[in-house]
Each structure stands twice: as structure tokens, then as C-alpha cells.
Amino acid sequence: MSLPAQLPLDLGHRTAMGCEDFLVAPSNADAVAWLDRWPSWPAPALTVYGPAGCGKSHLGHVWRARSQAPIANGATLDAVDLPELLAIANAVVVEDADKVAGKPAREEALFHLYNLAREQGGHLLLLSRKAPSRWRAKLADLRSRIKGAPAVEVHAPDDALLAAVLVKLFADRQLRPGLEVISYLLTRMERSLDAARSVVAALDHASLAAHRRVTVPLAREVLAGFERHKEEEHGSGNRRPPRARLRG
Structure with a gap:
């Protein structure tokens, strides 16, 4: 492979407060643009999805630095005090959000958290390996909420x-x-x-x-x-x- 000498300089550069520098590239530019629109999102939630190691978590930390949002995990969301979680910054990052799917208590927790965010003018950044359309959540109200919110893919x-x-x-x-x-x-x-x-x-x-x-x-x-x-x-x-x- 022939590597252009100036290749690293061809990419945009984004400094993440409190995190390592974040490099903007075609694979993540759409997600960065959506995060830049916050808090003017058209819905209480934004889902950022893509394969393991693509940089989703790093994007979550970039947004957390701006919003001061705490980080929760979809696999344990049903064990969290949701009003208290959202009260910290009126914003929450939910990693592995797709792990709520198929678990009634977790689905109910994310549905409740979404509704709380909507009522309070807050926001959720949902990080997932799968697109929301592939979560296969059983709670119909949760499916409609998440599918009605914007989702953006981060590519490998x-x-x-x-x-x-x-x-x-x-x-x-x-x-x-x-x-x-x-x-x-x-x-x-x-x-x-x-x-x-x-x-x-x-x-x-x-x-x-x-x-x-x-x-x-x-x-x-x-x-x-x-x-x-x-x-x-x-x-x-x-x-x-x-x-x-x-x-x-």
C-alpha cells in the first residue's frame, strides 16, 4: 500500500474536552454533525450506531464533555434511579442501548427515561451496535419512540x-x-x-x-x-x- 505523506493532515481535527483528540472523517462526519446540532435535535433522543471499535463511545464522551451528561448502560438501566440520573444534567448517554431489547424491565426503563426527557426538555444519546430498526424491542411504545427519533450510523x-x-x-x-x-x-x-x-x-x-x-x-x-x-x-x-x- 502506498501511503500519501500528508494523509494524516487531510482529516478534520476535533478536540474533545477532557478526552483525547477526536478525528473527524467521512466514516463519522454525519454523527459529528448531529452532535453539533444539539440541543436543537428534533426529538428527545439521538441514536448513534455502528460496529465495535468504530468510535461510538468516543463520540459519547465528546458529547458528554459538552452536555455534562452522566453515562448509563442499557444492560443495567432497570437498576438505575432514572429521575435522579436525568436530573444531573437533563441529558444522559446510554451505552449499549440495544441491550434493553427483549428484556421487559430494561425496555420499560428506557421508555420511562425517554418520556422523562421529553417532559423536561432533556436529551438522550443512545449508543448501539445495531440500528434502532433492528433492536426487536417487544414494547410497542418504546419501538415507536426510538424509531421516530433520528439515528445516524458511524462506519468502520x-x-x-x-x-x-x-x-x-x-x-x-x-x-x-x-x-x-x-x-x-x-x-x-x-x-x-x-x-x-x-x-x-x-x-x-x-x-x-x-x-x-x-x-x-x-x-x-x-x-x-x-x-x-x-x-x-x-x-x-x-x-x-x-x-x-x-x-x-
Whole structure:
């Protein structure tokens, strides 16, 4: 793969208050535009959905920094004092919001939280792997509320975004690998922002431990280590994938 020398500079740059810098790219630009419209959303809720590692949670933290909203989780929403939760900032981030589907108590909790937000002029940012149309919630009133609110997809990061994220993560650690290292990683690592963070952290550790620069040979060793870890976990019967995987 030939990597343009100025590729990382081709993307917009968004500073997240209290969070690491956020890079705006075609894969997330629509979601960023919707967050920029807050609080002028047409409904009390906005759903941001996309695959694991696409940056949904980071977007949630960007919005949280602006709104001061607390973060809840769909898997435990039925165990939360909803009026107290919403009272903190009249806004709430709900991660894994699709996990309410099929669980009556959780569905009732999200329905109640939505209604409270509507009554009080508040807002909910719902983060989900699935589009609301695929949640298969059994509570008809909840389905109608969520489907009637806007939803925006965040796509898996493309090469341009992954390259820019890798460059930034390395820079955060005072590392300046050559573009050949970025190109090498792009063709072999899992296409997710979580994997990028794991790979850069492992390379930083390996570089310090061996007193070596971050080069393609070192990147090859680190990725091979991830692959061995994956094989060992599978061999022991643990099917949980490692945080970064080789591609191809």
C-alpha cells in the first residue's frame, strides 16, 4: 500500500474536552454533525450506531464533555434511579442501548427515561451496535419512540482515519515512526480504533523494553505476539478474541 505523506493532515481535527483528540472523517462526519446540532435535535433522543471499535463511545464522551451528561448502560438501566440520573444534567448517554431489547424491565426503563426527557426538555444519546430498526424491542411504545427519533450510523474506520489515529496515538507517546510502519500496520491489524490503541501501546512497551525504535521489524514482532496470544486463548478453550488481531 502506498501511503500519501500528508494523509494524516487531510482529516478534520476535533478536540474533545477532557478526552483525547477526536478525528473527524467521512466514516463519522454525519454523527459529528448531529452532535453539533444539539440541543436543537428534533426529538428527545439521538441514536448513534455502528460496529465495535468504530468510535461510538468516543463520540459519547465528546458529547458528554459538552452536555455534562452522566453515562448509563442499557444492560443495567432497570437498576438505575432514572429521575435522579436525568436530573444531573437533563441529558444522559446510554451505552449499549440495544441491550434493553427483549428484556421487559430494561425496555420499560428506557421508555420511562425517554418520556422523562421529553417532559423536561432533556436529551438522550443512545449508543448501539445495531440500528434502532433492528433492536426487536417487544414494547410497542418504546419501538415507536426510538424509531421516530433520528439515528445516524458511524462506519468502520477507513485507511485514512486509521492512519491518522495511529499517527496521533504514536505522537501522544512521543513516538514518530516512519510512514512505512503505518502502512505495514494498516494492512495487517484489525480495522478498529480499539485495536489501534492496543497495537500502539504494545509497540511503545516493546520499544522501551528493547531500547529500539518503532520500525517495521518491531511491528512485525508485536503483531506476531498478538497472533500467538489469540492462538493460545483458542487452544485453552477461551473464545474471546484478543484486543488486536492480524488481518489476512
